[in-house]
Every structure is written in structure tokens, then in C-alpha cells.
Amino acid sequence: MDITALGVTVGGVVLMGLTLWFFFGKQGGSRPARDGGLYSCPMHPWITSNDPTAECSICGMKLVRGTQK
Numbered sequence: 001m002d003i004t005a006l007g008v009t010v011g012g013v014v015l016m017g018l019t020l021w022f023f024f025g026k027q028g029g030s031r032p033a034r035d036g037g038l039y040s041c042p043m044h045p046w047i048t049s050n051d052p053t054a055e056c057s058i059c060g061m062k063l064v065r066g067t068q069k
């Protein structure tokens with residue numbers, strides 16, 4: 001048995017596994033953490049609603065989705 005060929009094969013498999021883990025791990029970890037569906041007034045961020053057609057009770061502006069960080 002050629003130990004050099006075996007080492008290269010095992011090394012290649014490990015390298016490929018690490019590459020796949022890197023890409024898939026990165027994709028899984030970079031999912032945007034939005035609360036999705038929460039709307040707030042640009043001027044009064046504490047005025048929030050789940051209704052996309054809701055308006056701010058203070059200034060009457062249409063609420064926008066998830067602008068506050």
C-alpha cells in the first residue's frame with residue numbers, strides 16, 4: 001500500500017470537508033435576524049404595529065418595516 005497516496009487522499013477529503021463546512025456554516029450563520037412583520041414610525045420608533053397599513057398615532061405617518069436597529 002502506498003502510504004503517500006493514502007495521505008494525499010485523506011488530506012484532500014479533509015480539505016474538501018472543511019471547505020464545505022466553511023461555506024455552508026457561513027450561509028447558515030448569516031441569516032438576517034429580522035423580526036419580520038413589525039412596522040414602526042420613522043419619526044417615533046416606539047410606535048410599532050404588526051399591521052402594514054397602520055399609521056403612527058402621533059404624526060399619522062405610514063409605518064415602515066423594521067428600520068430601527
Ligand SMILES: [Zn+2]
Nearest residue numbers: 041044056059
Ligand atoms: Zn410618528
